[in-house]
Amino acid sequence: MRKYASLLLILCLVASGAVPPVAANTTDAHSTSGSTVPAPTAAQVPTNNTTDGATTLTVLSYNDIQTAAVENGSFPRMVTLLNQRRAAHENPTVVVGGGDEVSPHSLSPLSQWRVPAKALSVLDPAAEGIGNHDLDYGFDAVANFSNASEFPWLMANIVDSETGETIPGTEPYTVVERQGAKVGIVGVADEKIKSKTAVDFDKQGYEVQNYSDVASEYATMLKDEENVDVVVVSAHLGVPVAKTLANTTENVDAIVVGDDEIEYAPQKTGGAVIMEAEARAEHVAELNLTVEDGEVTAWDGRLLDVTENVSKNETVSNVITSAREDELNDVAGKTEVELDSRFASNYHDETALGNLVGDSFRAQSGAEVAVTNAGGIRSNSVYGPGNLTVGDVYNMLPFQNTLVTVELTGAELETVLASQIVTLESDEGQQYGAEAKLQVSGVTYEWVGHNDTDDQIRDVWVGGEPLDEEATYNVTVNSYMTTWDDSPLQNATVTSESHMLYGTAVLEYVQQNGPVSPTGENRIRRVDAEVETESVSVADGTATVELAAPDGIQNVSDFYATTGDAGDRLAADSVSLSNGTVTATFGFADLRELSAGKSVQMYGDYNTSAYQRVYFADSVLNAQFAASDIGAETTTETTTAGDDTAETTEKAVGDATETTTAGETSGDIPGFTPAIAVVALVAAALLAHRRD
Numbered sequence: 001m002r003k004y005a006s007l008l009l010i011l012c013l014v015a016s017g018a019v020p021p022v023a024a025n026t027t028d029a030h031s032t033s034g035s036t037v038p039a040p041t042a043a044q045v046p047t048n049n050t051t052d053g054a055t056t057l058t059v060l061s062y063n064d065i066q067t068a069a070v071e072n073g074s075f076p077r078m079v080t081l082l083n084q085r086r087a088a089h090e091n092p093t094v095v096v097g098g099g100d101e102v103s104p105h106s107l108s109p110l111s112q113w114r115v116p117a118k119a120l121s122v123l124d125p126a127a128e129g130i131g132n133h134d135l136d137y138g139f140d141a142v143a144n145f146s147n148a149s150e151f152p153w154l155m156a157n158i159v160d161s162e163t164g165e166t167i168p169g170t171e172p173y174t175v176v177e178r179q180g181a182k183v184g185i186v187g188v189a190d191e192k193i194k195s196k197t198a199v200d201f202d203k204q205g206y207e208v209q210n211y212s213d214v215a216s217e218y219a220t221m222l223k224d225e226e227n228v229d230v231v232v233v234s235a236h237l238g239v240p241v242a243k244t245l246a247n248t249t250e251n252v253d254a255i256v257v258g259d260d261e262i263e264y265a266p267q268k269t270g271g272a273v274i275m276e277a278e279a280r281a282e283h284v285a286e287l288n289l290t291v292e293d294g295e296v297t298a299w300d301g302r303l304l305d306v307t308e309n310v311s312k313n314e315t316v317s318n319v320i321t322s323a324r325e326d327e328l329n330d331v332a333g334k335t336e337v338e339l340d341s342r343f344a345s346n347y348h349d350e351t352a353l354g355n356l357v358g359d360s361f362r363a364q365s366g367a368e369v370a371v372t373n374a375g376g377i378r379s380n381s382v383y384g385p386g387n388l389t390v391g392d393v394y395n396m397l398p399f400q401n402t403l404v405t406v407e408l409t410g411a412e413l414e415t416v417l418a419s420q421i422v423t424l425e426s427d428e429g430q431q432y433g434a435e436a437k438l439q440v441s442g443v444t445y446e447w448v449g450h451n452d453t454d455d456q457i458r459d460v461w462v463g464g465e466p467l468d469e470e471a472t473y474n475v476t477v478n479s480y481m482t483t484w485d486d487s488p489l490q491n492a493t494v495t496s497e498s499h500m501l502y503g504t505a506v507l508e509y510v511q512q513n514g515p516v517s518p519t520g521e522n523r524i525r526r527v528d529a530e531v532e533t534e535s536v537s538v539a540d541g542t543a544t545v546e547l548a549a550p551d552g553i554q555n556v557s558d559f560y561a562t563t564g565d566a567g568d569r570l571a572a573d574s575v576s577l578s579n580g581t582v583t584a585t586f587g588f589a590d591l592r593e594l595s596a597g598k599s600v601q602m603y604g605d606y607n608t609s610a611y612q613r614v615y616f617a618d619s620v621l622n623a624q625f626a627a628s629d630i631g632a633e634t635t636t637e638t639t640t641a642g643d644d645t646a647e648t649t650e651k652a653v654g655d656a657t658e659t660t661t662a663g664e665t666s667g668d669i670p671g672f673t674p675a676i677a678v679v680a681l682v683a684a685a686l687l688a689h690r691r692d
Contacts (some may be wrong), residue, residue: 018348033674035075054297056091057181057230059287063098063258064279065377066394069116070105070328072320076283079123079302081568083313085286092178093122098258098276099131099236104378104398106328106391109501112137113145115323117314122152126176128189130155130167130232131258132196136399137594139204145171154234157214161207167454175226181291183230188245190237192259196375198480200399211237212248219251222640229291232256233676239264240427241274246270253296254287261343266301273299280380282306300389323571328391332507333514335384342382346374346683347435348615350524353377354439356516357502360509362441365405365496367474368462369442371416376478376502377439378400397503397580401478406492410462410469415488417445418456423609425451433615436524443467444564446622448524458527460599464565478502491633522562522569525603528611528619533602535580536625542573543591545602547582547623552610557618559584559604561594570594581622582606599626 012177060082068075086093099118120128130153131144137144146153146169157170159165166172188211194201219231230253235242238260246255247270257264261279266287267487268274277283287301339353340346346354354377361370365550373477379395399512408416420437422428429435435451446458460467474495481503482489503617510516529550537544559572559582570591572584584602591600613619 008217022330045482054183054290054292055229056087057178057183057257057283057289057291058089058091058093059100059183059230059254059289060085060093060095061256061275062095062277062281062283063236063256064100064131065116065281066100066103066279067105067398068280069101069119070323070391071108072312072317072324074123074281074306075119075312076316076320077308077310078284078306079119079313079316081284081306081310082123082288084303084310085284091288092181092183094176094178094183094232095125096186096234096256097125097128097473098234098256099129099187099189100133100258100279101131101542103133103136103184106394106398107323108136108395108398109400109503110327111323113141114148115319117145117519119319121148122313122315122319126183126627127149127151127174127185127187127234128153129236129256129258130170130189131236132189132193132541135193135197138199139167139206142167144318144673146170147267152404153374154185155189156186156218157209157647158193158201158206159212161205161324172214173222175222175228175584177442181230182226182228184219184226184228185232185234186215187234188233188237189259192238193236195485198399198483200483200515203294209500210361211235211241212245215245215252216249219249222253223294227294229294230254230289230296234258234347235270235306239274240431242274243269246272246274246537253289256285257452263303265303266299268299275300275301275303277303324391328394330387330390331387332390332393333516334387335509336517337385337514337519339383339388339396339518341377341379343374343377343380344615347437348433348440348627349436349520349526350439350520352518352520353383355441355521356509357397357506358439358441358600359439359518360506361403361476361478361502363401363501363509364498364505365474365476367405367442369409369473370440370476371414371443371481372439372478373420373481373500374435374437374439376480377463379397391484391508394503397501397506399478399480399502401480401502402499403476403502403505404482404494405474405476405496405500406482406489406494407472408461408475408488408492410467410473412472412492413443413462413475414457414460414467414469417447417460419484419487421447421449421453421456421667423456424614430614433613434526436526436614440523444521444525446527448527448530448562450528458530459564459624461564464563466564491676519650525601525622526616526620527603527622528608529606529621531582531621531623533625538588539691541588543588545584545586546625547584547621549577549580549582550606550608550610550619550621552608553577553582554607554609556582556604556606559602560585561591561600561602563594563596563598563601565598568594572604577606599624608658 091211102116107115152174153170165178177182190211191208222231232254232607233252234256236258242255242257252272257276263278264276266273266275275285277285284304289296290298321666335350340351345351355409357372358370378398382649422435424434436447443462448456532548534546556575559575560569562569575584602623608619
């Protein structure tokens, strides 16, 4: 996912050729991210664990194995790499997991947590933290996979609201001793865990206490009463929150992070060293701490990549392959296009896979609209073109979510769409970029990913027709979405509920409609600036459209016209920018055929000084004009909207200034008011060439 790139590997060589402990090194700038060098051999690491009274303790960590837990790929290799690093260190070494290990994965709908728990016991960490997806099977299941594991699962700050007891099957902390060094490990999560899993904390009687207060309390107790040398926190809360944890706690020496799935090589914040190994068993974090008299006096750390050069652990490989043989390796069907399940793709924009998922929901329910959250699409991989196995489908859609169809008004549907927008200016947007975070079917909509608007959702069409805010629509979603707090989905009237898993809906769709070839249909339309159509003219078989340029515009590219029904796109023959006006040309006959009497929507990429982009390379402007009476005859050749004496008003929209001609009335599309003059004159201009 989002990469933090740095490369610094400090190796101190002594006469014997071994690397001594890091006691002599007290600087904090020792991190290495995504190192692709081979793992050091035993001859390259400490051969003793003390130097002048100091002890070197090595902490190895991983997090968010998720879909890789039942794939015979990176996970068995990661186990080998961890075992290599254990063998390479003669000094005390502990392995700690950061949570989200037993779910989600392609066997989740079938064998649930069993395969990951069995494989993790081969890995044998000192402790594991509970992540949000480790609660995917409910609170009761935690005791089941904890009992099946040969190591403790930790969670200190999720407790029974009446008794204060932790989740059955978990402990708040554990203490391990390695070669005379005592290490205390505490598990915590933050409040976000409640919204990232389908379990209802309130109904189940659980509360999430303040992660910083609880971690500090246990860390102090471990130092004062248990006499541990080092306190490690397994913190399933992401790196930004981990920094807060480091700055607001005492006696915490290292924080193993999970949840936001980034490469974060060991770095010091406050009094603790923070590290995260991205996800899906792709990395191992390695941290060496020099401890003197119960205090960490120096540290050294890096990330190691799990590459194909690392052999697979045979035991883990056999656990996975034997579990998959019965059902998951069967071919479900074929896809003629790539199915992109990567997080970045599905969180930011429409994908062919997202369209396939939404279409499969509607095929099962018969609803007018389907909506699914991008976070329900997993594995961060690309499948096809080619055969799709049952395992591929369940790897992409691994949760036990089922299909639920509810009644929503048009206004409520619009609220659901708007609720998932991440604006570029928000903290999350500054990290990942503006996001729509949904995949849909049966609905087309425009979204604005900026704070400077009260109208995050603009034009919306259902079944190709403008959305009616007062009408009622049947909307199929996955069951997890009906638990969203403060969402219209939470208390909506349920018209039908299927026990079919959302992954099974896609599986059956592929089996019954293969080969599948879903394509991008422009269902989700990002808009940074909504601008005024200044004029439309027709001459010599060419339609020329002039638009008001957004503020700060620098250049333009890739303009196209379409309609509201997510149909065909018509690429502009040319587009140019001059003196604050964008000019795009289209073949008149093609534009007339595209329109078929409907309003024409225009979109185009542009660069601007107004935004510092994070994900998208370009901004997008939108304009529209009417061509509803394209079949009538007229003798007019060229028309221009407005005249020299027309009064104008301006309204800020995103980074644009929207100019409208005085005397306009509302058009058919919510959120936009085209001028009557533009409607009539554009129609006349187009009709004049009906005989072409």
